[in-house]
Amino acid sequence: MKTRLFISAICLLTGVFFSACDKDDKGDVTPPVIKLAEPEEGDELLIGDKHGVHLEMDLSDDVELKSYSINIHSNFDHHDHHGTTKAANETKAFSFNKVYDDANGKKNHHVHNHDIVIPANATPGDYHLMIYCTDAAKNETYIARNIKLSTTAKKHEH
Amino acid sequence: MRTRYILGALGISMVSSACPQAVDSVRSVSLSEVIVTESYRQAQSKRSTLTLDVLGQDFLNKHFTGNLVQTIGHIPGVHSMDIGAGFSKPMIRGLGFNRIAVSENGIKQEGQQWGADHGLEIDAFNVEEVQIRKGPASLLYGSDAMGGVIEILPPTTPAEELLWGEVSLLGKSVNGTLGGSLMLGLKKGAWFVKARLSEKHFGDYRVPTDTVVYLTQLMPVYGRKLKNTAGFERNAGFFASYKKKRYRSDYSVSNAYQKMGFFPGAHGIPDISRLQDDGNSRNIGLPHSWVNHFKASTHQQYAWDGMVLSGDFGYQLNHREEWSAFHTHYGAQPMPEKEPDKELVFRLHTLSGSLKLRIIRSSSWEHTLGWDVQGQENSIGGYSFLLPTYRRFTTGGFWLSTWRPDNRISISGGVRYDYGKTDITPYQDPYLEEYLREQGYPTDKIDAYKWRSYPVDRGFGDYSCSIGVVWNPSSMHLLKMNVGRSFRLPGANELASNGVHHGTFRHEQGDASLSSEHGWQLDASYEFTYRNIHLTLSPFASWFDNYIYLQPTGEWSALPHAGQIYRYTGARAVFLGSEANISIDILPSLNYRLSDEYVYTYNRDDHTALSFSPPASVRNVLTWHRKRWELYVECRNILSQNRIARNEASTPGANLLHLGGTVRLPMAGTEIECSFIAQNILNTRYYNHLSFYRKVEIPEPGRNIQLFIKIPIKRKLK
Numbered sequence: 001m002k003t004r005l006f007i008s009a010i011c012l013l014t015g016v017f018f019s020a021c022d023k024d025d026k027g028d029v030t031p032p033v034i035k036l037a038e039p040e041e042g043d044e045l046l047i048g049d050k051h052g053v054h055l056e057m058d059l060s061d062d063v064e065l066k067s068y069s070i071n072i073h074s075n076f077d078h079h080d081h082h083g084t085t086k087a088a089n090e091t092k093a094f095s096f097n098k099v100y101d102d103a104n105g106k107k108n109h110h111v112h113n114h115d116i117v118i119p120a121n122a123t124p125g126d127y128h129l130m131i132y133c134t135d136a137a138k139n140e141t142y143i144a145r146n147i148k149l150s151t152t153a154k155k156h157e158h
Numbered sequence: 159m160r161t162r163y164i165l166g167a168l169g170i171s172m173v174s175s176a177c178p179q180a181v182d183s184v185r186s187v188s189l190s191e192v193i194v195t196e197s198y199r200q201a202q203s204k205r206s207t208l209t210l211d212v213l214g215q216d217f218l219n220k221h222f223t224g225n226l227v228q229t230i231g232h233i234p235g236v237h238s239m240d241i242g243a244g245f246s247k248p249m250i251r252g253l254g255f256n257r258i259a260v261s262e263n264g265i266k267q268e269g270q271q272w273g274a275d276h277g278l279e280i281d282a283f284n285v286e287e288v289q290i291r292k293g294p295a296s297l298l299y300g301s302d303a304m305g306g307v308i309e310i311l312p313p314t315t316p317a318e319e320l321l322w323g324e325v326s327l328l329g330k331s332v333n334g335t336l337g338g339s340l341m342l343g344l345k346k347g348a349w350f351v352k353a354r355l356s357e358k359h360f361g362d363y364r365v366p367t368d369t370v371v372y373l374t375q376l377m378p379v380y381g382r383k384l385k386n387t388a389g390f391e392r393n394a395g396f397f398a399s400y401k402k403k404r405y406r407s408d409y410s411v412s413n414a415y416q417k418m419g420f421f422p423g424a425h426g427i428p429d430i431s432r433l434q435d436d437g438n439s440r441n442i443g444l445p446h447s448w449v450n451h452f453k454a455s456t457h458q459q460y461a462w463d464g465m466v467l468s469g470d471f472g473y474q475l476n477h478r479e480e481w482s483a484f485h486t487h488y489g490a491q492p493m494p495e496k497e498p499d500k501e502l503v504f505r506l507h508t509l510s511g512s513l514k515l516r517i518i519r520s521s522s523w524e525h526t527l528g529w530d531v532q533g534q535e536n537s538i539g540g541y542s543f544l545l546p547t548y549r550r551f552t553t554g555g556f557w558l559s560t561w562r563p564d565n566r567i568s569i570s571g572g573v574r575y576d577y578g579k580t581d582i583t584p585y586q587d588p589y590l591e592e593y594l595r596e597q598g599y600p601t602d603k604i605d606a607y608k609w610r611s612y613p614v615d616r617g618f619g620d621y622s623c624s625i626g627v628v629w630n631p632s633s634m635h636l637l638k639m640n641v642g643r644s645f646r647l648p649g650a651n652e653l654a655s656n657g658v659h660h661g662t663f664r665h666e667q668g669d670a671s672l673s674s675e676h677g678w679q680l681d682a683s684y685e686f687t688y689r690n691i692h693l694t695l696s697p698f699a700s701w702f703d704n705y706i707y708l709q710p711t712g713e714w715s716a717l718p719h720a721g722q723i724y725r726y727t728g729a730r731a732v733f734l735g736s737e738a739n740i741s742i743d744i745l746p747s748l749n750y751r752l753s754d755e756y757v758y759t760y761n762r763d764d765h766t767a768l769s770f771s772p773p774a775s776v777r778n779v780l781t782w783h784r785k786r787w788e789l790y791v792e793c794r795n796i797l798s799q800n801r802i803a804r805n806e807a808s809t810p811g812a813n814l815l816h817l818g819g820t821v822r823l824p825m826a827g828t829e830i831e832c833s834f835i836a837q838n839i840l841n842t843r844y845y846n847h848l849s850f851y852r853k854v855e856i857p858e859p860g861r862n863i864q865l866f867i868k869i870p871i872k873r874k875l876k
Binding site for chain 1: 711714718719765802803804805
């Protein structure tokens with residue numbers, strides 16, 4: 001309100017009053033909100049867990065959700081050292097990439113799945129978990145979590 | 159509450175708006191004997207139908223920060239897009255990047271236009287006079303000048319034979335800047351030569367916060383200093399001018415080197431381990447970038463009865479490297495054996511030439527004919543890939559006529575046609591191809607993604623035109639109107655890029671079928687001078703029917719670290735706004751100035767604002783001057799910017815308080831000029847909507863005390 005007053009004062013001052021030509025059909029610029037409950041920052045995930053990783057989050061948007069994607073990739077070098085830390089031959093760097101469309105058209109969407117299954121030959125170490133979510137107007141939110149894959153992690157009780 | 163207070167102050171200023179003096183920015187005193195006064199500025203202003211700001215030594219010294227863009231950011235309508243405390247690029251009325259041309263000694267500077275983390279590579283110590291044209295200037299300056307031109311003029315030749323020099327020293331507390339510059343000049347006979355060396359070092363800059371929030375993670379700022387934002391700058395320049403009768407030639411060679419670290423928290427996923435204080439606030443670690451800009455140019459001019467033929471020829475090499483510890487998302491990519499941390503390299507060679515013929519056969523008609531040619535070649539290196547190798551050739555011809563039936567009115571109009579050809583070398587990324595195959599993507603998708611740059615070989619031709627009037631009915635009023643069509647050739651990144659930009663973390667995709675950007679621009683300016691009042695209003699409006707911007711597509715990218723794809727797309731866009739400036743001499747020694755600016759941007763296809771829309775702001779300045787002293791207090795109110803594009807954050811407003819002063823001390827036959835500035839005295843935490851670090855929620859520098867000393871030395875030659 002104050003800002004609007006202020007702006008109109010400026011417009012008056014400059015002697016030019018621009019009535020916005022956009023017939024007030026304002027585009028949506030509010031991004032969706034991701035509330036990721038599980039996994040948490042710094043969580044250790046068990047390699048070879050057949051149940052899959054417990055993932056739980058709430059997605060919401062003020063207008064309409066569109067799609068979301070879950071991605072895990074290695075962060076062995078902290079994007080910092082020299083990429084010589086190549087995985088040993090017997091294990092393979094784990095990666096996960098999946099796009100979901102089940103939130104399409106909703107305002108709120110609860111996600112609970114065990115889709116991320118880490119095979120027994122996955123390389124232990126630091127990984128990034130990233131979740132991207134878009135709304136119908138193509139606003140995007142993403143969050144990043146630092147996670148660890150290990151063979152000794154506690155099995156998630158559910 | 160505070161806002162209401164400002165509103166009140168604004169109201170008062172509006173009521174009492176009945177009385178300023180010349181805006182201090184416009185008086186320009188240059189060297190000793192040549193005193194260029196307001197009339198010069200007015201004469202200049204009357205020559206252009208565009209809104210023109212002339213910044214002389216007075217203004218440049220008073221607002222000197224060691225960074226030219228931040229200095230000219232004091233002009234309403236001009237903004238600086240900053241990368242930390244060190245480097246900046248200019249924006250005029252909401253148009254930036256390659257929509258603004260910067261020229262030095264008649265040659266268009268090539269280098270600053272690219273990405274958000276590139277600054278302007280010009281020695282701020284070496285600038286004597288700047289002219290800023292707001293509005294469509296592509297008629298005179300070609301494709302890139304659609305938003306305006308910042309023109310750095312060659313040094314003024316002294317009237318008499320002289321040997322002179324200058325020592326300048328700069329210190330800043332916010333990032334421990336220490337800078338100095340040494341200049342020597344000689345005027346003898348037909349020759350005038352001038353050489354300058356400058357150097358500037360700065361450490362990590364202080365921010366008034368202990369944490370920054372990035373991607374919902376709280377990142378610590380140890381010791382309230384932003385890690386690895388230190389840098390340095392080293393510049394050398396040589397200028398020579400020869401003048402005999404009707405012939406004049408200028409020669410200029412300069413080299414600008416800048417090196418600056420990047421805040422590691424702004425590169426990639428936040429990682430606290432990289433933000434630990436390394437105990438040294440002046441080292442430049444990884445990631446960092448350096449750039450070297452070499453430029454050689456000459457101006458040749460010959461005048462004979464009513465004709466002036468001039469030519470400008472120049473060569474520039476912009477060599478930029480970015481260094482970041484080797485990292486890859488593609489398992490198959492080996493670390494390079496030599497210089498493993500060299501991430502990106504580009505070398506942009508530019509050759510440019512222009513010829514101009516001015517015909518002034520009568521007092522009422524003046525014609526200018528011009529022809530420009532420019533050739534560019536860009537080569538690349540490094541383990542990562544961003545911009546492709548390309549060649550670009552542009553040429554354009556124009557005709558401009560001015561009719562002055564009498565002293566009070568002049569009408570100018572002209573047309574220009576440009577042709578440009580861009581040939582982009584395709585680039586296939588074998589490691590990316592392998593990665594996508596491993597990820598199990600189908601062949602058609604792999605084939606679409608493996609091209610990090612598409613093959614493009616296209617020609618563009620388009621015209622610009624403009625017509626304007628300058629009406630000066632009496633010394634009290636000056637009215638200008640200008641309407642023009644301007645255009646811009648799409649850049650190589652807009653045509654051919656395809657991949658994650660390492661600075662913005664977006665998958666940016668070019669479109670090889672883009673047509674050139676063009677629009678109609680209308681702008682006016684009114685100046686009113688009465689006794690001790692000076693008022694300037696300059697409204698503008700622009701319509702673009704193909705404004706190229708990065709549009710979110712909603713399609714998920716297959717590349718790691720990327721969400722949806724952003725594609726360069728043309729949209730219908732509108733820019734509206736105005737600048738206003740009121741200056742009143744309340745007392746003979748006390749001046750009050752109010753200046754404000756507002757830009758409204760609108761994307762008519764997306765129904766949102768355009769990204770990087772500058773927020774409205776108001777400056778209230780009270781200046782007291784007497785004899786050798788000048789003191790000022792400035793209150794700057796930046797409004798919040800809530801008109802944003804998709805996937806851009808809105809930025810809250812701020813009120814800032816600055817103090818400053820200048821004193822001229824006579825000493826040993828010379829006059830030492832000392833300027834003192836205290837910026838952001840209240841150490842307010844605020845954000846710059848246009849800053850590269852805005853998306854990482856890094857506030858602007860905190861309180862800064864700055865001292866600038868200039869010692870001129872002069873000896874007349876007998």
